[in-house]
Amino acid sequence: MLAGVCAGRTAPAFILESFRFSSNREKTPLRYFVVLLIGKPVPIFPEALWDISRPRDMAKPVFVLNGPNLNMLGQREPEVYGRETLDDVRKRVEARAATLGLTVDFRQSNTEGEIIGWIQEARGGASGIVLNAGSLTHSSIGILDALNAAELPVIEVHLSNIFRREDFRHRSYVSLAAKGVICGLGAQGYELALDAMANLTA
Numbered sequence: 001m002l003a004g005v006c007a008g009r010t011a012p013a014f015i016l017e018s019f020r021f022s023s024n025r026e027k028t029p030l031r032y033f034v035v036l037l038i039g040k041p042v043p044i045f046p047e048a049l050w051d052i053s054r055p056r057d058m059a060k061p062v063f064v065l066n067g068p069n070l071n072m073l074g075q076r077e078p079e080v081y082g083r084e085t086l087d088d089v090r091k092r093v094e095a096r097a098a099t100l101g102l103t104v105d106f107r108q109s110n111t112e113g114e115i116i117g118w119i120q121e122a123r124g125g126a127s128g129i130v131l132n133a134g135s136l137t138h139s140s141i142g143i144l145d146a147l148n149a150a151e152l153p154v155i156e157v158h159l160s161n162i163f164r165r166e167d168f169r170h171r172s173y174v175s176l177a178a179k180g181v182i183c184g185l186g187a188q189g190y191e192l193a194l195d196a197m198a199n200l201t202a
Contacts, residue, residue, distance in 0.1 A: 060127040062197050064093055064190065065118055066108035067134030073159075081159045082186045089187045096191040100198040102127075112136055112143065119146040127201045128153040130193045137162075137172045147177035153200040155193040158183035 066086065069076060074085035084092075090106045097104045105126065109115050115133065122129050129152055136143055137158070147154055154177050161184030162169040175181055180196055182189040 060125065061103040061105045062097070062128045062130060062194065062201075063118065063122045063126040064104050064106045064130045065115060066106075066132050067115060067136045068110045070132060070134055071108050071110070084187050089190060092187055093190050093194065096194050100194060102194060102198060102201075104194070112140055116142050116146045119143065119150050122152060123150045126152060128155070128197045130155050130157055130190065130197060131174060131178075132157045132159070132190075133174050137174050138169055140173055144173040144176055147174065153197065154178045155196055155200075156181040156183075157189045157193050159186050159189065160184060 071086055073081055073089065074083055086108060093104055093106055107118060109118070115136065119129065119131075129147070129150065131143075131147075131154060133140065133143055133156075137156070154174070156172065156174045156178040158181075162172070163183070172181070179200060180193075182192050182196075185192065
């Protein structure tokens with residue numbers, strides 16, 4: 001239920017229909033809302049009153065956080081991690097986010113403390129977290145504690161399939177706080193994580 005404003009008065013209102021049309025003279029796209037206001041359909045102008053086409057929760061982006069050595073993507077073991085650079089991954093993430101009506105804040109650090117600080121920042125500044133913690137996945141209880149404290153949906157991402165690699169990579173502290181894990185699909189895993197996040201934050 002929404003609050004409808006008509007002739008300076010505020011009353012409960014329900015959106016019945018919204019659609020676009022163009023002014024014949026100005027050829028300018030406008031938005032028109034039909035609401036049920038005090039029992040009667042009433043057209044409401046202008047677009048500034050309601051704009052349901054805006055990105056969801058536009059004030060809070062999804063934090064996409066990357067851990068140690070991911071700045072070396074494209075150079076470090078391309079047979080394992082692929083040939084796309086971290087900047088290539090960022091561009092893919094931003095493009096997919098735009099199609100989903102999401103905004104993203106894409107970051108990378110080689111420092112555990114900085115990543116923990118970003119997760120703490122996300123508690124009040126993000127709608128969710130997509131995290132590839134790199135090697136810290138397997139060792140950082142501090143990151144796990146920060147994720148639990150953030151109280152946000154978390155999707156864990158790995159470029160490679162960590163369960164087909166060394167035994168020490170099979171243990172993930174991040175997984176203990178994550179809603180889901182995507183691994184082994186390269187950069188596409190980030191896009192799939194955003195698909196999941198769009199549903200989790202809808």
